[in-house]
Amino acid sequence: MTQPPQPPNEPPQGGFGAPQDPPPGGFGKAPEPNNPSYGYPQTPPPAQPPTPPAQPPTPPQGQPNYGYPQAPGTPPPGQPQGYGYPGQPNQPYNQPTQPYGQQAPYGAYQQPGTMPMAPQAGAPGGSGGSKLSSQMKIIIGAVVAIALIVGGGVFYASTQKDDTEASSEGSTGGGKGGEGEQKGGGDEQGPSGPGTEKVPANTSATVSMQLPQPEVPKDDVWSIKGSWLTEDVYAKAGVNKIVGYDPSDGKELWTLPLAGQTCAGSREVTKDGIVAVAYEEGKRKKKGDHQTCSQISAVDLKSGKSLWTETIDEGSMKARVQEVTISGSTVAAGSSAGGAAFDLTSGDHLWEPTPGEECQDEGYAGGEQLVAVQKCGDYGDEKLKVQLLDPKTGDSKWTYPVTPGVDNAKIISTRPVVFGQDTQEITASGVTDAFSLDDQGKLRAKISLPDGKYDHDCEVNVIYACTSLAVGNDKLYVPTRQHDGGGDGYSQTNEIIAFSLATGKTTGDRADAGEDGEMFPIRMDGGNILAYKDAGYDKGAQVVSINGKTMKETKLLETPAAESVGSAISGMVPKSNELLYTDGMLYLGKELISKPYSKDEKEYTALGFVAQ
Structure with missing residues (x-):
């Protein structure tokens, strides 16, 4: 197939259009997502099951009828009802209720974690649907049963806004389009209201940035967590610094030196362009020379200046910070000492959790509201609580006790409050x-997401770092694991489906990735779902807006279809790393970097694309 024209500024060899020349000796082949030695997803990627073989024209007698037409509401034999299987008309889908396991151990490259946390049990999901009549089966005809699967992760998205200064949408972009431009996702919107993202005049994107990876010591992994995208700046953490770029063309605007490497960054950007970041107290000089991640700063993205720097005491030492978040005018930091909060503008110390009954805060999730996960009890006998806090005082507005015996909890959304857990076994x-x-x-509802059916990811040892999930329209949007897409028997596809936050059951809302496609939510845009879509070999990746009411898909951006571009994007592993979109601009960034495998191919820490 003839390749489309290459983006402007393309070098003769290597790369695919970097506006700057890469430094010598620092590049290598883009890491493969399933290679255990690549060094940046927080959780080791799950083992992928083999692709099911193509089905014969007629299934053997008495064998499961996967891939063959079945009546709506009838999953393959032995398969629980629901999770993408068609349900009886006008009836919600149902879910199995069997428990699954706790979070897998953290990788050796991560800093030591805190004591494990515990999830909770809730109301069981629905039972199987009623049977269809023979007449209805004939009318409905062939409906392909889909074997769905799970990987890992959650993306936060709020359903509404209040008058606080920080919004979780800021870190992913909530940009504005020009006058007269069509709203993404069509005319009808979901219950959460209209979105702000517009359809660009030309959705075909050009390369605005490809940031070469710096030198990294052999057999070591360095953290460069943190990236933020607004209409005016794309800021990306690097080695001992944060650099701001013009998002339209990738030109450097400012550089903020740091004492050491970043280890956490807020998902939120305030309306004034302020973010929070945590970083190590000194520079690494050699392999394994990891410094304590004790420094917390607020950074002005417009000027590239640090507003203040603070630490949290832990006895005679400085506490190790694990995550930072912003809610209103408060920066909350989860640490080995149990956390603390600071004023966003001045850095004044606002509050620390008061230990009681051997309890301490495990971490915080910000944005529309401030939510904490608190752990009480000794190791092996922990009891977790999910709490809504007053950001200014740290006082608890309410507490939800997590069922004893589960040792992890992840905040998926702070408004409405939705949290998740790995139950009983390791997944x-x-x-x-x-x-x-x-x-x-x-408790409103429990939603079962059995391991092996859905594809999201939650980082361990922190409570607010899930990707590929979105909450809006009183629903939880989840991508299914890729499965047989039919056609020639070799294609793979997946879907985004919705669960009701009121009932815990699937709603019937569904967006299909198409043959050889894969898609997952980035965030909500009002009542629309912004999603990333990989259309397969020799096609560009897309950002699409999915109407929250009709589930109609509208393309907002498409990257060049050149093989070199696709290879570079694949090396970023968009599902597991930093993926930001706003106002016709898509930016991808890595969180962890390691020494390249080869000097012959380029490796990047950030890629940018801009719709024309």
Whole structure:
């Protein structure tokens, strides 16, 4: 197939259009997502099952009828009802309720974790649907049963806004389009309202940035966590610094030196362009020379200046910071000492959790509201609590006790509050059950996400770092694992499906990736779902807006279809790393870097694309 024209500024060899020349000796082949030695996803990628063989024209007698037409609401023999299988008309899908395991151990490259956390059990999911009549089966005809699977992760997205200064949408972009431009996702919107993202005049994107990876010591992994995208700046953490770039063309705007490497960054950007970052107290001089991640700063993205720097005491030492978040005018930091909060503007120390009954805060999730996960009890006998806090005082507004015996909890959304847990056994996803709470902290519903059916990821040892999930329209949007797409028997596809936060059951809302495609949510845009879509070999990746009411898909951006571009994007592993979109601009960044495998091919820490 003839390749489309290459992006401008393309070098004669290597790369695919970097505006700058890479430094010598620092590049290598883009890491393969399933290679255990590549060094940046927080959780080791789950083992992928082999692709099912193509089905024969007629299934053997008495064998499971996977891939063959079946009546709606009838999954393959032995397969639980629901999770993408068509249900009876006008009936919600149902879910199995069996528990699954706890989070897998953290990789050796990560700093030592805190004591494990515990998830919770809730109301069981629905039972199987009623049977269809023979007449209805004939009318409905062939409906392909889909074997769905799970990987790991969650992306936060709020359903509404309040008057706080920080919004979780800021880190992923909530940009504005020009006058007269069409809204993404069509005319109808979901219950959460219209989105702000517009359809560009030309959705075909050009390369705005490809940031070469710096030198990294052999057999070591360095953290460069943190990237933020607004209409005016794309900021990316590097080795001992944060650099701001013009998002339209990738030109460097400013550089902020840091004492050491970043280890955490807020998902939020305030309306004034302020973010929070945590970084090591000194520079690494050799392999394994990891410094304590004790420094917390607020950074002004417009000027590239640090507003203040603070630490948290842990006895005579400085506490190790694990994550930072912003809610309103408060920066909350989860640490080995149990956390603390600071004023966003001045850095004044606002509050620390008061230990009681051997309890300490495990971490915080910000944005629309501030939510904490608190752990009480001794190791092996922990009891977890999910709490809604007043950001200014740290006082608890309500507490939801997590069922004893589970040792992890991940905040998926802070408004409404939705949290997840790995239950009983070890899985790679981080969330096999999700729970929605009401405004008083009471359980609304339990959503079962069995391991092997859905594809999301939650980082271990922190509570607010799930990707590929979105919450909006009183629903949880989840991507299924890739499965046989039919056609020639070799294609793979997946879907994004919705679960009701009120009932815990699937709603019937569904967006299909298409043959040889894969898609997952980035975030919500009002009542629309912004999703990343990989259309397969020799096609560009896309950002699409999915209407929250009709599930109609509208393309917002498409990257060049050149093989070199696709290879570079694949090396970024978009599902597991930093992926930001706003106002026709798509930026991908790595969180961890390691020494390249080869000097012959280029490796990047950030890629940018801009719709024309």
